[in-house]
Amino acid sequence: MKHKYHHLLGKLKPYIICHPNTLSALNKDYMGMTVHADHIYNPLLTKDFDFINRIIKMDELSFGPGGMGMPRWVLFDCALIPGAVIGFGIPANQLTSADQALLKVVGDDFVPLSMYIAIPNADGKSWFGHNLSSLNGILKEDLKGLGLLTKYYALGVLKIEKLIGATQWDSAALGLHLKLSPMKLLASHVSIHTHENTLCYESFNFYPEEQVLGDQRPLQIKTKEFTSDLVGIKNLQKRIEAGEEIILISKDSKQSVFHLQS
Numbered sequence: 001m002k003h004k005y006h007h008l009l010g011k012l013k014p015y016i017i018c019h020p021n022t023l024s025a026l027n028k029d030y031m032g033m034t035v036h037a038d039h040i041y042n043p044l045l046t047k048d049f050d051f052i053n054r055i056i057k058m059d060e061l062s063f064g065p066g067g068m069g070m071p072r073w074v075l076f077d078c079a080l081i082p083g084a085v086i087g088f089g090i091p092a093n094q095l096t097s098a099d100q101a102l103l104k105v106v107g108d109d110f111v112p113l114s115m116y117i118a119i120p121n122a123d124g125k126s127w128f129g130h131n132l133s134s135l136n137g138i139l140k141e142d143l144k145g146l147g148l149l150t151k152y153y154a155l156g157v158l159k160i161e162k163l164i165g166a167t168q169w170d171s172a173a174l175g176l177h178l179k180l181s182p183m184k185l186l187a188s189h190v191s192i193h194t195h196e197n198t199l200c201y202e203s204f205n206f207y208p209e210e211q212v213l214g215d216q217r218p219l220q221i222k223t224k225e226f227t228s229d230l231v232g233i234k235n236l237q238k239r240i241e242a243g244e245e246i247i248l249i250s251k252d253s254k255q256s257v258f259h260l261q262s
Ligand SMILES: CC(C)(COP(=O)(O)OP(=O)(O)OC[C@H]1O[C@@H](n2cnc3c(N)ncnc32)[C@H](O)[C@@H]1OP(=O)(O)O)[C@@H](O)C(=O)NCCC(=O)NCCS
Pocket: 062, 063, 131, 132, 133, 134, 135, 136, 137, 143, 144, 145, 146, 147, 148, 149, 166, 167, 168, 171, 172, 173, 175, 176
């Protein structure tokens, strides 16, 4: 495992928020860590509301600037009750005073620094990835690697084998998602979404830990270059609707350039 992930796992602790009935289905012992009972939160109990308010704050900081902050009712109705929120946190007094002031936390308040939210789909076989947030780059604290570690960890805790997600072609997270698995495009131009350049994908055949968090190199797959401008994503949508299977393998270092399995 790369140093940055060891560093994060050494200082952060995992947490879970979900309806109590969901807990028994989760893998609470994963990656050599057991989620501590104090860090398992119930959205129906007043005593846990302070922690859940910190989730809202984190979402405002990460998604607010992109205009996709989550209303409280969406968090409750579409995530906390039907699904689960999983991430990593730290006691407030281990953060700098500037970070504590930004997050409005004090003393030994347990503070979430990342989250992955997934909701089980009605087919009983797959999940929908609803939110990935990390305060890396927003706080003074060194949190490099936290986004990828959080999604990897949450998929394991939730035992997800098939994941559907939606994201934007210009999202920084797309490169991160592609570190976890190839992405089969279910739609490349979801113009009914808040942002027109939204794609919807399905992930399965997740890569092993040694590849995601370690130094194991990915298998070389034959690919074709694709530029994700509006014309390109509309053309791809036509091909998908005509029945072609389009699989996204990786993101190029050049802006808007991707590699599709050929
Ligand atoms: C996207 C987000 C979760 C990334 O979190 P993070 O903790 O910075 O992610 P990581 O450090 O694990 O980065 C994983 C990889 O993505 C790359 N990456 C992260 N942010 C990036 C950015 N803004 N631009 C380009 N690459 C980026 C990292 O360099 C890293 O690659 P590496 O492993 O080759 O070094 C975080 O920035 C965030 O919360 N953004 C706002 C909300 C959002 O867009 N969520 C995703 C919705 S689909």
